[in-house]
Amino acid sequence: MEIDIKKVTKFLEDTIEETKADIQGLFNADSELVKKYEEIKQKASEVPIKEFVQKKYKSLNKILNKEPQIKILNENKEVVKAGCVVVSDKDKVLLVSNKEGKIWSFPKGHAEKDETLEQTAQRETEEETGYEVEIIKRLSDLVYTSQQTNELIRVAMFLAKPIKKTDEEESNTQFAWFSVKEAEDILHHNLVFLLKELE
DSSP, rough: OOOOOOHHHHHHHHHHHOHHHOOOOOOOOTTHHHHHHHHHHHHHHHHHHHHHHHHHHHHHHHTTOOOOOOOOBBSSSSSEEEEEEOTTSSEEEEEETTTTTEEOOOOEEEEOOOOHHHHHHHHHHHHHHHHHEEEEEEEEEEEEOTTTTOOEEEEEEEEEEEEEEEEEEOOOOEEEEHHHHHHHHHGGGGGGHHHHOOO
């Protein structure tokens, strides 16, 4: 989806001074949308409006369920994803989960048009955890068949280190740092081999 800078900028300018009650009415009193709007309003005062809109427009559309996901396929008709094994200077591993914390994994997600695999991995990591990361090297790919869609999936995985914490993490996920041994114990068995590549 092409970003309509003028349209979104006008939206922000028209609503930036509205009260929270007005915002609740605008978004049908949806608390998650109100929370996201408050985050947007704060960020809008800190960065140039065009840069801010370009960064936030897709996230806002995802919340509003207005942006269909376009899957990128490689030459083998596999759905392309990318992600990171993020390791801190204290040898802790960054994992993500849903709010219930039942299934832990590495931050990863779908590639988008005109992105490199490294850019996808960095973007998805920041969206899911709020950490900007630096890519160190490429690890082995994850290859599997989706149980939901029966599609072949290939995930390019990268070793990365955290650079700084931002406020970008998604509201429907959680993240935590684990020792390598703890990560081995809670990750699905088909992900553990990536930790072995850290040795």
